[in-house]
Amino acid sequence: MAKNxxxxxxxxxxxxxxxxxxxxxxxxxxxxxxxxxxxxxxxxIAIAPVGCAVVAYDYWQFDCAxxxxxxxxxxxxxxxxxxxxxxxxxxxxxxxxxxxxxxETIHAANRGENLTVVFVxxxxxxxxxxxxxxxxxxxxxxxTTPLGRDAKLAGYPLKISEMLALLxxxxxxxxxxxxxxxxxxxxxRAIKQAFENQLQGKGFSLVEVLSMCPTYWYKTPQExxxxxxxxxxxxxxxxxxx
Amino acid sequence: xxxxxxSKRCKGCQLCIIFCPKKNIALDKNxxxxxxxxxxxxxxDNCTGCGICFxxxxxxxxEIEQKI
Amino acid sequence: xxxxxxxxxxxxxxxxxxxxxxKFYAGYPITPQNELxxxxxxxxxxxxxxxxxxxxxxxxxxxxYGASASGVxxxxxSSSPGISLKQEGISYISGAQxxxxxxxVMRAGPGLGNIWPAQSDYFQATKGxxxxxxxxxxxxxxxxxxxxxxxQLAFELADRYRVMSMILxxxxxxxxxxxxxxxxxxxxxxxxxxxxxxxxxxGRKPNIVKSLSIKYGxxxxxxIMLQKNYSRIMAKEQRFEESSLEGARVVVVAYxxxxxxxxxxxxxxxxxxxRVGLFRPISLWPFPAKELARISTKIKKFLVVEMSYxxxxxxxxxxxxxxxxxxxxxxxxxxxxxxxxxxxxxxxTLSSVNRKP
Numbered sequence: 001m002a003k004n005x006x007x008x009x010x011x012x013x014x015x016x017x018x019x020x021x022x023x024x025x026x027x028x029x030x031x032x033x034x035x036x037x038x039x040x041x042x043x044x045i046a047i048a049p050v051g052c053a054v055v056a057y058d059y060w061q062f063d064c065a066x067x068x069x070x071x072x073x074x075x076x077x078x079x080x081x082x083x084x085x086x087x088x089x090x091x092x093x094x095x096x097x098x099x100x101x102x103x104e105t106i107h108a109a110n111r112g113e114n115l116t117v118v119f120v121x122x123x124x125x126x127x128x129x130x131x132x133x134x135x136x137x138x139x140x141x142x143x144t145t146p147l148g149r150d151a152k153l154a155g156y157p158l159k160i161s162e163m164l165a166l167l168x169x170x171x172x173x174x175x176x177x178x179x180x181x182x183x184x185x186x187x188x189r190a191i192k193q194a195f196e197n198q199l200q201g202k203g204f205s206l207v208e209v210l211s212m213c214p215t216y217w218y219k220t221p222q223e224x225x226x227x228x229x230x231x232x233x234x235x236x237x238x239x240x241x242x
Numbered sequence: 243x244x245x246x247x248x249s250k251r252c253k254g255c256q257l258c259i260i261f262c263p264k265k266n267i268a269l270d271k272n273x274x275x276x277x278x279x280x281x282x283x284x285x286x287d288n289c290t291g292c293g294i295c296f297x298x299x300x301x302x303x304x305e306i307e308q309k310i
Numbered sequence: 311x312x313x314x315x316x317x318x319x320x321x322x323x324x325x326x327x328x329x330x331x332x333k334f335y336a337g338y339p340i341t342p343q344n345e346l347x348x349x350x351x352x353x354x355x356x357x358x359x360x361x362x363x364x365x366x367x368x369x370x371x372x373x374x375y376g377a378s379a380s381g382v383x384x385x386x387x388s389s390s391p392g393i394s395l396k397q398e399g400i401s402y403i404s405g406a407q408x409x410x411x412x413x414x415v416m417r418a419g420p421g422l423g424n425i426w427p428a429q430s431d432y433f434q435a436t437k438g439x440x441x442x443x444x445x446x447x448x449x450x451x452x453x454x455x456x457x458x459x460x461x462q463l464a465f466e467l468a469d470r471y472r473v474m475s476m477i478l479x480x481x482x483x484x485x486x487x488x489x490x491x492x493x494x495x496x497x498x499x500x501x502x503x504x505x506x507x508x509x510x511x512x513g514r515k516p517n518i519v520k521s522l523s524i525k526y527g528x529x530x531x532x533x534i535m536l537q538k539n540y541s542r543i544m545a546k547e548q549r550f551e552e553s554s555l556e557g558a559r560v561v562v563v564a565y566x567x568x569x570x571x572x573x574x575x576x577x578x579x580x581x582x583x584x585r586v587g588l589f590r591p592i593s594l595w596p597f598p599a600k601e602l603a604r605i606s607t608k609i610k611k612f613l614v615v616e617m618s619y620x621x622x623x624x625x626x627x628x629x630x631x632x633x634x635x636x637x638x639x640x641x642x643x644x645x646x647x648x649x650x651x652x653x654x655x656x657x658x659t660l661s662s663v664n665r666k667p
Contacts, residue, residue, distance in 0.1 A: 003293070003308070004306060004307055004308065005291075005293045005296035005304065005305065005306040006305045006306075006307075007302040007305070011302060013302075015251055015301070016300075016301060018300060018301075019253075020253035020254055020255035020278075020300075021253075021255035021256075021257060021300065022300055023300065024300070025299075025300025025301050025302070026297075026298065026299075026300045029300075029302055041511065042510050042511055042512035042513075043510040043512065044510065044511075045508045045509075045510065047376075048520075054522060055522075055524065057516075057518045057520065060516075061511070061516055062510075062511050062516050063508040063509070063510055063511050063516050063517050063518070064508070064516065064517075064518050064519075064520075065375075065376065065379050065508055065518075065519040065520070066402075066406070066518075066519065066520035066521065066522055067372060067375070067376075067402075068372060068375075068398055068399060068402050071368070071369065071372035071375075071399070074364065074368075074369040074370075074372035074373045074375075074376065075372050075373070075375055075376035075379070076376065077362070077373055077376065078334060078336065078362075078372075078373040078374070078375070078376030078377040078379075078380070078384075079376040079377070079379060079380050079508065081334070081360045081362070081377075082333070082334055082360065082376075082377050082380040082382045083380050083509065083510075086509075086510050103365050103366060103368070103369065104365070104368075104369050104372070106365075107364075107365040107369065111362075178298075180261070181261055181294045181297055181298060184297050184298060185297065188297075214255075220256075221255040221256055221257055221260075222256060222257075222260050225257070225260070
């Protein structure tokens, strides 16, 4: 269908610090698009993570809080409880959501907080130089698994979304990716749906997006999207988990 | 229909090139001021305005204007 | 209309918070402050507020961060080990200048310790238990009435200066019951506009609540501004109470429930004709250094008594600045100095002669 494609209003017209081919850029735009399409910019409050996206507030034109590493869902819980009429979402990486923030994530989900979570899973800690993340795949080489992740030493990649889908308090969990156009369109749909769920008071909605980190996967962007499609999504299966 | 790529902002990730269904985008022979070879449209007439390049661009470098 | 009730220190602080307009509380159970958490659970929702029992003290402090960022008066409470957990969040709150209140009902440490009272968190509260150059306003009540009054003051000061105020209570003060008087009809005071709060960017530029700034020089500038704020607080908010300083040869310095015991010791010795007085810091940060410096031109012997192995005594020594002798007596780990022990120590200090400061 013929239409115009341009930068959404809620995305500042500035260069980003993200690496070439990083999924954050795509996701920041999709979040801004969804919020603009829903006309929700003036009532949106975002909570940025600690990670490469710590400066998300430099890119989004809505109110934004920084949170301590992992605590975004605790901060979001309070903001939403105090201001239930606002659209409150967290945007978190794999360390923020599934390592240091595991308790806050599980309990916000368990309490059924009416929040939206955009969970950017790129299987590595980018900001700090490419260390193992809870979602790092077995045999994947990182700064702290130089010989490749060994389950005996470092455990298995954490399927946090599958765990959250078990909770009664959770309304919706989806896993998508931004590694090819079909999945990217699905990601946009899922993110917008997760915002709509909150606006309709439906409850805790999480979208896990498999996203590229070419720099710390030691791959080109082309190899990176291939790795998501051929390896990452074999373990972290795409689809609606709840 | 107009399609523009902001070659100054382009980081040369090539996701648009990889996914353009018409193979209508390529790397510029010239470098931009960041020392990167940015993406350029090969033939504007061949562009169908599908928007896939825009969808996959992490830096919002692409703008497509077309009569709806 | 004046109300007078018999109530525990813990519950008095809860009542004070609600009357001060606290609208959001998050906390986790820990002895000896559980009565406060339970009080907030039952009272706060009845009176238009939100209560959450968080999954940990870590989560609670970040919830307070979020509530404060929303422009709401908010509080958390815990006891020593839980306050240790909150230090990260307290540092973030201080960096982001989020007005808030925390209550520490101190117990014995280090580690899990026990649930008996202690005053071993003075350093943690006043020297910054979290990272970075920041300060909390720290207030130390010595009665149930003061637990109430200072909690209300804590909210006002927090809003006035955009800082966290901490009430340093302890297991004795939290648990004991005393009469409490307050005016039933007084509305929350000291409320301020909060144009910086995250309320949705409608009709204004977006607000950001953060403490990070990657650009070189920004965080230094921010710190300089924070320090200026702390200087203002130091100039205006030093609080203390003095008794029987006229002609005193020894002045006991104590705070909180320790000051109650010290007061009894001082009174008993004065009955026996001994010239002793009591200096009671009420604000531990800012420490009432100015007044201590002033009185140490005349008073030449101080005895600091704490339920610790010597924390506040350092600030007394700094304030007195070698102009007078500063002795110390303390017990901790749940041990509470008795009135007899305090009297013995006062007499020791009194009778010490020709000791250079």
